[in-house]
Amino acid sequence: MNQRNESLGFTEKVLAEASLFESYYVGRIISQKQKLYEIALLEGTIHGEVTGKMRYEAMDPADFPVVGDFVMVDRKDETHGYAVIHEILTRKSLFVRKVAGKRRDAQAVAANVDTVFLCMALNENFNLRRLERYFAVALESGAVPVIVLTKGDLAENLPEKLCEVERITLGYEVIVTSSLTGEGVEKLRPYAEKGKTVAFLGSSGVGKSSLINSLLGSSVMETKATGYEDKGRHTTTHRELLLLENGGALIDTPGMRELGILEADFSKSFEDIYTLAESCRFRDCSHVSEPHCAVKKAVEEGALPVERYENFLKLREEVPSYEGLNSREIEKKKLDRMFGGKKEMKKTKDQVKKKSKYEFRD
Ligand SMILES: Nc1nc2c(ncn2[C@@H]2O[C@H](COP(=O)(O)OP(=O)(O)OP(=O)(O)O)[C@@H](O)[C@H]2O)c(=O)[nH]1
Numbered sequence: 001m002n003q004r005n006e007s008l009g010f011t012e013k014v015l016a017e018a019s020l021f022e023s024y025y026v027g028r029i030i031s032q033k034q035k036l037y038e039i040a041l042l043e044g045t046i047h048g049e050v051t052g053k054m055r056y057e058a059m060d061p062a063d064f065p066v067v068g069d070f071v072m073v074d075r076k077d078e079t080h081g082y083a084v085i086h087e088i089l090t091r092k093s094l095f096v097r098k099v100a101g102k103r104r105d106a107q108a109v110a111a112n113v114d115t116v117f118l119c120m121a122l123n124e125n126f127n128l129r130r131l132e133r134y135f136a137v138a139l140e141s142g143a144v145p146v147i148v149l150t151k152g153d154l155a156e157n158l159p160e161k162l163c164e165v166e167r168i169t170l171g172y173e174v175i176v177t178s179s180l181t182g183e184g185v186e187k188l189r190p191y192a193e194k195g196k197t198v199a200f201l202g203s204s205g206v207g208k209s210s211l212i213n214s215l216l217g218s219s220v221m222e223t224k225a226t227g228y229e230d231k232g233r234h235t236t237t238h239r240e241l242l243l244l245e246n247g248g249a250l251i252d253t254p255g256m257r258e259l260g261i262l263e264a265d266f267s268k269s270f271e272d273i274y275t276l277a278e279s280c281r282f283r284d285c286s287h288v289s290e291p292h293c294a295v296k297k298a299v300e301e302g303a304l305p306v307e308r309y310e311n312f313l314k315l316r317e318e319v320p321s322y323e324g325l326n327s328r329e330i331e332k333k334k335l336d337r338m339f340g341g342k343k344e345m346k347k348t349k350d351q352v353k354k355k356s357k358y359e360f361r362d
């Protein structure tokens with residue numbers, strides 16, 4: 001197999017599953033513009049759309065292909081028009097985000113990310129509560145989180161900060177980087193080896209672009225499709241899946257850059273609180289006003305930081321819990337969430353409009 005294919009993440013496992021669909025070709029979604037997908041095949045890059053059947057049967061935004069997906073298409077060149085996407089292969093991970101003001105309440109953002117770099121700057125933007133949020137999102141996605149503390153050159157009280165971070169991200173690797181001095185950047189590379197896909201998550205300005213650029217190095221990708229005659233047509237499409245110098249792939253979509261929590265498994269990201277809760281008097285204790293609450297007791301005694309406790313309550317509010325509601329109530333709750341505030345709606349629109357900075361390098 002040549003290097004490009006391995007870089008695109010066509011591992012043995014993917015190819016084995018693909019071989020079940022004999023009459024189709026395997027590809028990977030590298031960008032999406034409304035209904036039109038750009039798909040990198042072993043043979044070249046083409047454009048395609050989903051089948052009417054897939055569109056009709058879709059129950060959920062996650063039923064459509066998303067950047068990073070491995071898909072089966074019906075042709076390997078565009079001589080006779082766009083390809084038709086027939087199947088989405090099994091996903092290793094999936095990131096979804098909230099969308100306000102949309103008909104459906106979620107948007108799939110990226111699939112098949114192996115490692116997600118949770119980026120937080122070591123300057124005044126350092127915020128443990130935000131990290132807790134990202135950590136929960138990452139664990140929910142199925143990708144492995146690696147915590148990247150950026151702007152190490154600006155860090156004050158680094159040992160103290162590292163302790164605080166490690167308390168939240170129990171056991172997962174924490175890397176301190178600085179794009180200014182180059183510190184730690186090398187430690188990211190092993191995650192971006194051939195066959196692997198990485199993504200960066202973190203607020204604007206933490207230094208993601210700087211790190212991405214150093215991982216990109218001088219990598220290039222052949223994108224011209226076989227039999228692809230009308231070159232002018234798609235020049236404006238921006239790539240959202242990029243090949244890295246080390247042979248891996250990077251997914252960088254606008255949606256990925258600032259993810260809200262849609263679903264999160266707090267029992268993993270707040271394992272300490274869940275362990276404490278086992279000692280609460282009431283099994284369904286909400287840890288707010290109940291007597292004999294072990295969680296509140298831990299806060300009072302200083303064993304659990306009050307900020308962590310408060311953030312837990314806040315995040316829990318944001319994530320829908322449909323337990324104990326009937327179907328009409330669930331529908332209403334979903335609608336309330338979908339049509340948040342006008343401001344939120346505008347923000348989402350603006351985000352969708354914001355194009356990725358990284359044009360594909362042919
Ligand atoms: N001191 C210092 N500044 C850095 C470092 N990395 C990035 N910066 C600066 O921080 C600013 C933001 O960096 P970007 O890499 O654009 O941040 P980003 O996370 O990609 O931001 P968005 O594109 O908005 O998501 C720039 O002015 C960089 O020069 C670093 O390691 N140390």
Ligand SMILES: [Zn+2]
Nearest residue numbers: 280285287293
């Ligand atoms: Zn309790």
